Amino acid sequence: MSSEFPVPETRVLAIASHVVSGNVGNKIAVFTLQSLGCDVAALNTVQFSNHTGYHQWTGSKVSAEEISSLYDGLKQSYLDDFDMMLSGYIPGAEAVSAVGRIGEDLREKSLAGSSSPGGFFWVLDPVMGDNGRLYVAEEVVPAYQALIEHADLILPNQFEAEVLSGVKIVDMDTLKEAIEMLHRRYRIPHVIITSVSLPTSDLPPQHLSVVGSTMTSDFRPRLFKIVFPAIDCYFSGTGDMFAALMTARMRQAIWEEPSDLRTRRSWLSGDEADVLSLPLVRAVERVLGSMHEVLTKTAEAMAVAVEKTKATTAAALVDGGEESKKKAHLLTSKNAELRLVRNVASLRNPEVVFKAKAI
Amino acid sequence: MSSEFPVPETRVLAIASHVVSGNVGNKIAVFTLQSLGCDVAALNTVQFSNHTGYHQWTGSKVSAEEISSLYDGLKQSYLDDFDMMLSGYIPGAEAVSAVGRIGEDLREKSLAGSSSPGGFFWVLDPVMGDNGRLYVAEEVVPAYQALIEHADLILPNQFEAEVLSGVKIVDMDTLKEAIEMLHRRYRIPHVIITSVSLPTSDLPPQHLSVVGSTMTSDFRPRLFKIVFPAIDCYFSGTGDMFAALMTARMRQAIWEEPSDLRTRRSWLSGDEADVLSLPLVRAVERVLGSMHEVLTKTAEAMAVAVEKTKATTAAALVDGGEESKKKAHLLTSKNAELRLVRNVASLRNPEVVFKAKAI
Numbered sequence: 001m002s003s004e005f006p007v008p009e010t011r012v013l014a015i016a017s018h019v020v021s022g023n024v025g026n027k028i029a030v031f032t033l034q035s036l037g038c039d040v041a042a043l044n045t046v047q048f049s050n051h052t053g054y055h056q057w058t059g060s061k062v063s064a065e066e067i068s069s070l071y072d073g074l075k076q077s078y079l080d081d082f083d084m085m086l087s088g089y090i091p092g093a094e095a096v097s098a099v100g101r102i103g104e105d106l107r108e109k110s111l112a113g114s115s116s117p118g119g120f121f122w123v124l125d126p127v128m129g130d131n132g133r134l135y136v137a138e139e140v141v142p143a144y145q146a147l148i149e150h151a152d153l154i155l156p157n158q159f160e161a162e163v164l165s166g167v168k169i170v171d172m173d174t175l176k177e178a179i180e181m182l183h184r185r186y187r188i189p190h191v192i193i194t195s196v197s198l199p200t201s202d203l204p205p206q207h208l209s210v211v212g213s214t215m216t217s218d219f220r221p222r223l224f225k226i227v228f229p230a231i232d233c234y235f236s237g238t239g240d241m242f243a244a245l246m247t248a249r250m251r252q253a254i255w256e257e258p259s260d261l262r263t264r265r266s267w268l269s270g271d272e273a274d275v276l277s278l279p280l281v282r283a284v285e286r287v288l289g290s291m292h293e294v295l296t297k298t299a300e301a302m303a304v305a306v307e308k309t310k311a312t313t314a315a316a317l318v319d320g321g322e323e324s325k326k327k328a329h330l331l332t333s334k335n336a337e338l339r340l341v342r343n344v345a346s347l348r349n350p351e352v353v354f355k356a357k358a359i
Numbered sequence: 360m361s362s363e364f365p366v367p368e369t370r371v372l373a374i375a376s377h378v379v380s381g382n383v384g385n386k387i388a389v390f391t392l393q394s395l396g397c398d399v400a401a402l403n404t405v406q407f408s409n410h411t412g413y414h415q416w417t418g419s420k421v422s423a424e425e426i427s428s429l430y431d432g433l434k435q436s437y438l439d440d441f442d443m444m445l446s447g448y449i450p451g452a453e454a455v456s457a458v459g460r461i462g463e464d465l466r467e468k469s470l471a472g473s474s475s476p477g478g479f480f481w482v483l484d485p486v487m488g489d490n491g492r493l494y495v496a497e498e499v500v501p502a503y504q505a506l507i508e509h510a511d512l513i514l515p516n517q518f519e520a521e522v523l524s525g526v527k528i529v530d531m532d533t534l535k536e537a538i539e540m541l542h543r544r545y546r547i548p549h550v551i552i553t554s555v556s557l558p559t560s561d562l563p564p565q566h567l568s569v570v571g572s573t574m575t576s577d578f579r580p581r582l583f584k585i586v587f588p589a590i591d592c593y594f595s596g597t598g599d600m601f602a603a604l605m606t607a608r609m610r611q612a613i614w615e616e617p618s619d620l621r622t623r624r625s626w627l628s629g630d631e632a633d634v635l636s637l638p639l640v641r642a643v644e645r646v647l648g649s650m651h652e653v654l655t656k657t658a659e660a661m662a663v664a665v666e667k668t669k670a671t672t673a674a675a676l677v678d679g680g681e682e683s684k685k686k687a688h689l690l691t692s693k694n695a696e697l698r699l700v701r702n703v704a705s706l707r708n709p710e711v712v713f714k715a716k717a718i
Contacts, residue, residue: 005701018377020429021400021438034390034700041380044406047421049432058432060425062406066418070379073408073417077689079380330436341393342364 005037006252006348011081013106015067015099016088016240018044020059023338024051024237025088031340032244033086035347036252041082043070045090053236054333055326064094071102082106085122086247088240092136093143100147107150117265123250124151125243128160145186152266153190153250153280154182155243161193171198172359175211176223183215189266190214190250190280191221194242206230210288211359214269214280222275223359228288231295233302237338241294245287245347252286253279275358289350297346298339305335364396365611365707370440372465374426374458375447375599377403379418381696383410383596384447391603392445394703395611400441402429404449412595413692414685423453430461441465444481445606447599451495452502459506466509476624482609483510484602487519504545511625512549512609512639513541514602520552530557531718534570535582542574548625549573549609549639550580553601565589569647570718573628573639581634582718587647590654592661596697600653604646604706611645612638634717648709656705657698664694 012033017025026042033040045067048059062070067090074080085103090096103122110120126144129135141163148154148164162169165185167178175196182191192212203209208230213221254267257279261267269278309331340347371392376384385401392399404426407418421429426449433439444462449455462481469479485503488494500522507513507523521528524544526537534555541550551571562568567589572580613626616638620626628637668690699706 004704009701018401018403020402021433027401031390031393035703037701039700042377042386043379044377044403047403047406047429049429050436050438054436056432056436058428058435069417070406070408073415074380077409077413077415077693078686079409079693327437334436334438341398342368342396344394345363 007037007248008251008255010038010083010248010251011041012038012247013041013043013082013085013102014088014244015043015045015085015090015102017046017048017091018042019048019051021050022236022334023340025240028237028240028338028340029086029088029244029247032241032347033248035344036245036248038084038248041074041079043067045095050333051236054330056330061091062095064092064098067095067098068101071105080106080109082120084120084247084251086125086243087122088125088243089127093139096140096143096147100143100150103147103150111265116263118261118263118267121153121250121267122151123153123155123243123247124148125155125239126160126164127239128163130157130159132159134163148182148186148188151188153192153246154188155192155194155239155246157194157239158196161191169196169198176221176359179211179213179221179223180219183213183219183221187219188215189268192246192280192284194239196225203227206232210284212280212284214278216271217268218271222273222278224275224278224281224356225359226284226288226354226356228292228354231292231299233299233336235295235298235336235338236333238291238295241338241340242287242291245290246283249283249286250279253282256282276356281356285352285354285356286350288354289352290347292354293346293350294338294340294343297343298336301339302335306332309335366396366607367610367614369397369442369607369610370400371397371606372400372402372441372444372461373447373603374402374404374444374449374461376405376407376450377401378407378410380409381595381693382699384599387596387599387697387699388445388447388603388606390699391600391706392607394706395604395607397443397607400433400438402426404454409692410595413689415689420450421454423451423457426454426457427460430464439465439468441479443479443606443610445484445602446481447484447602448486452498455499455502455506459502459509462506462509470624475622477620477622477626480512480609480626481510482512482514482602482606483507484514484598485519485523486598487522489516489518491518493522507541507545507547510547512551512605513547514551514553514598514605516553516598517555520550528555528557535580535718538570538572538580538582539578542572542578542580546578547574548627551605551639551643553598555584562586565591569643571639571643573637575630576627581632581637583634583637583640583715584718585643585647585713585715587651587713590651590658592658592695594654594657594695594697595692597650597654600697600699601646601650604649605642608642608645609638612641615641635715640715644711644713644715645709647713648711649706651713652705652709653697653699653702656702657695660698661694665691668694
């Protein structure tokens with residue numbers, strides 16, 4: 001392992017959306033993974049001018065057939081030697097199924113070939129909705145449900161965890177129940193629920209938590225929680241940044257363990273492992289360190305940018321016309337783009353300040 | 360300017376091809392420019408599984424209409440505030456013209472608006488052919504000829520310089536003539552001809568040269584040459600790496616000059632400037648430093664990889680069947696992919712060892 005990079009040579013297939021301008025999806029994943037030293041194959045599921053939070057964009061989606069065909073193109077030229085796969089936004093149920101077949105195929109190869117069962121690891125972000133509502137077509141839900149068993153780590157938000165588990169999360173008990181259901185129903189070894197917010201929470205004000213678990217051999221959860229301060233602004237792409245960082249940091253954490261672990265399917269720690277010693281925990285702690293630094297710096301840069309465009313947006317608010325409101329929204333969206341490139345040091349060498357607690 | 364990055368905040372529109380696996384086109388440009396600190400908007404002109412040097416690939420081209428539409432999408436959301444543009448491979452004459460209209464539009468904005476004439480700079484790599492033959496359709500040539508006057512710096516190879524200038528380059532005199540013709544005919548201020556190879560050369564064995572010029576106000580060339588050792592292997596994407604590095608290093612070199620220069624159209628140095636003091640010269644020297652380091656390390660890594668796949672390729676050569684030969688070619692193509700990610704230090708902090716001489 002080079003001292004410069006946290007991960008050994010790692011070849012990752014990243015499947016997500018591409019935007020020309022700004023940072024969401026693969027635009028985040030590719031840069032983040034490359035900055036941490038990964039060789040990234042980027043299969044773009046859309047090419048849009050900008051992310052949809054602007055409320056207007058141009059470009060087009062890539063069809064399920066095209067996604068499958070691009071993967072076939074890799075295979076026929078011996079370019080499918082991936083150590084890991086990261087999947088994010090996928091447009092439509094058929095495309096979700098196509099990506100599922102890619103994951104399954106890579107899994108089969110790792111179980112059959114000269115590789116080891118630990119030779120392939122799939123991080124799946126089941127992008128379906130947030131805050132109580134789906135923002136994809138309803139048929140996407142069963143498409144995801146059918147493929148999760150082939151993944152190794154899933155990163156649903158609270159709503160997506162509810163949709164996948166069938167458990168409404170209202171307190172810590174139902175949260176545990178949902179995670180246990182994910183382990184049992186889908187045999188999915190590692191789960192992280194991002195941005196948990198419970199009505200009966202004991203969190204300090206303006207704080208959120210991440211709750212995760214690596215299952216035991218009999219599908220019991222080993223649960224932990226990390227509390228971190230929320231940044232009072234809505235940024236697009238935070239989930240994508242979390243997923244990309246998790247992919248690299250999981251690889252790093254496994255490579256810090258005795259070499260036996262990396263040969264096992266899903267890098268699943270033995271039942272004797274204590275929750276706080278799990279590689280998943282170390283990975284999330286590092287990820288949240290990077291997230292907090294990048295979001296803090298983005299908020300700072302945004303404040304400066306907002307000041308610069310103040311005259312324009314103020315005029316829009318006074319004016320109150322539809323066109324002016326629209327312009328203000330567009331300028332705000334641009335100012336809120338994640339500042340990744342010039343904060344690469346925060347991606348690579350974060351300070352770990354938020355520590356996990358066992359639940 | 361941050362001490363971490365060689366360039367001030369710079370927003371670049373990069374228009375080139377995208378490959379899922381490997382490094383050519385925008386896959387190189389985006390990472391290289393981001394690593395040097397630029398905010399990159401990446402407009403992909405194709406999405407292919409891999410580069411065409413493998414002789415087989417899947418994926419599709421983006422139409423001229425889609426390219427224009429993606430740019431319109433940026434414009435309608437105030438995302439067209441580019442400091443620079445880099446254009447590489449564009450599929451077909453109509454798409455070349457569409458990219459030309461984008462460049463023209465950004466140029467007009469910089470001349471008309473609150474920006475300065477130096478507020479936009481276009482680096483154009485006129486990808487048409489090499490070694491005496493076109494690898495694009497014939498109608499692409501006039502399409503390029505029509506748009507070069509809107510660019511600021513062009514990076515033809517020797518063959519492309521011949522095609523654009525109409526001058527057959529056989530010795531140093533005809534090389535000078537070709538460059539002067541490019542300055543005069545297209546009013547193009549900065550020209551670099553990459554990989555010059557002349558029959559009557561005085562170069563040491565296994566060496567190549569780059570020849571460049573920044574014109575005077577009356578279109579006379581100020582010519583320089585840099586000699587560097589060739590690496591005995593054909594790598595795809597070297598031209599794309601050169602172009603991406605030039606984009607960032609040109610910006611850096613101009614920002615090292617008195618601030619007056621960056622406000623002038625095309626960042627054109629005054630007639631009093633001596634050739635070896637040109638920003639273009641400093642930029643190319645740094646670029647060649649990075650190129651040499653990355654190519655050397657790629658050749659080293661390739662030797663290791665070739666050793667690993669030796670059994671397979673040796674069998675192919677002994678066997679001699681078409682399928683085996685094909686497999687050997689595919690494995691060699693993969694091993695020859697540029698090793699960018701783990702040599703990012705060479706992109707960012709190259710040693711400058713090859714120095715320019717005035718011609």
